[in-house]
Amino acid sequence: MTEACHSQWQYNFAFLDENTKRMLRRALLKAVAIPGYQVPFGSREMPLPYGWGTGGIQLTASIIGQDDVLKVIDQGADDTTNAVNIRRFFARVTGVSTTSSTAAASLIQSRHRIPETPLQPGQIMVFQVPEPEALRTLEASEVETRKLHAHQEYGLMHVKLYEDIARFGHIATSYDYPVMVNDRYLSSPSPIPKFDNPKLHMSPALMLFGAGREKRLYAIPPHTRVESLAFEDHPFSVQRWEQACALCGSHDSYLDEIITDDAGARMFVCSDTDYCQQQQEGKA
């Protein structure tokens, strides 16, 4: 894999050097072996700032091969700034083919969404995670949160959900909704809407999570139990809309509200652009 890519600057395949990729793959193996456990890794400086997806890019770089087909999503869309730039970056430093089709992709990097089209066995999702520690807002000390994970003391997470209900009457956490992976480790599913949480449960695809600034990665292997936390009398539920998508008419996808003029007119459209397009083509 050491052959030079097509770039005029002669970067190594997928930008990172081979030793770094090996280090990342070792960490990934451990992460897959212990579902939901946060594995530390030596995060490298990337040619874009922290917060723009450096964790996800490093994971993608460490596992991408020449035969892979890459899809990058930002806010569900394939044509937003971050998605376009990361896709172009990998096209340049690896030469692999890219796609916007979920079904055609073997590797999907994402921050905010899991595609509506069901994932298939063999596909890999890579998430860009800003804060891998679900307990962080409640417990500032890393030493303490690691102990809480080690001793499986997760009462604290329910304190947050309790507080939500006490204040808003329902669990108001709508994204980055905490999950229990394989009945053992409490994990942050990255800032996906809780609408996407059920897609993590028993997914046939491998889910990898990378946080560049926090230098942690973790994984949800295929066919792993993923349970969203809740109370017995306030069970987990996902968002629902009264409208259908204004473009494709879908009733069961995650909708974005878009303001269309200064008078406050608005429309609801699918957040997943690829799915929306397929639905439109299917009708036509």
Add this chain to the structure above:
Amino acid sequence: MSQPVLSVSGLTKDYGNGQGCFDIDFELYEGEVLCIVGESGSGKSTLLTTLAGRLSADAGSVRFRDRAGSSHELTTLAEAERRRLARSEWGFVTQHARDGLRMNVSAGANVSERLMALGQRHYGQLRETAAQWLEKVEISRERLDDRPTAFSGGMQQRLQIARNLVTQPRLVFMDEPTGGLDVSVQARFLDLLRRLVHDTGIAVIMVTHDLGVARLLAQRTLVMQQGRVVEAGLTDQILDDPQHPYSQLLVSSILQA
């Protein structure tokens, strides 16, 4: 007589500079309040934190008998087991309520936290239990959703008591719980505490520098000076007839009512 909840023998924690606590022996039974009095730096808090397993002991043994009747040697207990006991069988009330409370979540969440840690997952029941405990510590039910930052010092301290007693622990450690309270609030707080101890039958080890607190609450008292117990016995006995010169000094320093 029943078995002691806690039996301590030869307990030593040496900081290496002459500070610490040395060769402590006592036994504590259910429903009993034991006060540890002494001046600042006499090793009271060191003793308390060592007993609670937050500091590792250098010598001696601390045996704790849990609800099920099995005995644990606390000085060599694995951390996982110690944390389990701390969650389910012990409480720890700190001098400053903000060290023992979560200041950024509501009173209800504070009281429910230990229940949730033990696996209770029914919001309605948690809330009802929390409200009952607030009333037990004389805080109105309406304050359930207020944050402790909106509470007075005395209320915060009572909230801390509720948060610790909600799981009905067998043993509660208290480190100068009346330290920051003014005299009238302190009196009501001690009254409440005495009632709760009486009703629930918990054992309490309380560190204080105030013999008045010991007189109101404790059946037995240890007097500490320079890391050693200089006098131990029934509180009334120590107050009426102190034997050691230091105890005599302490007793004579109480204002006669």
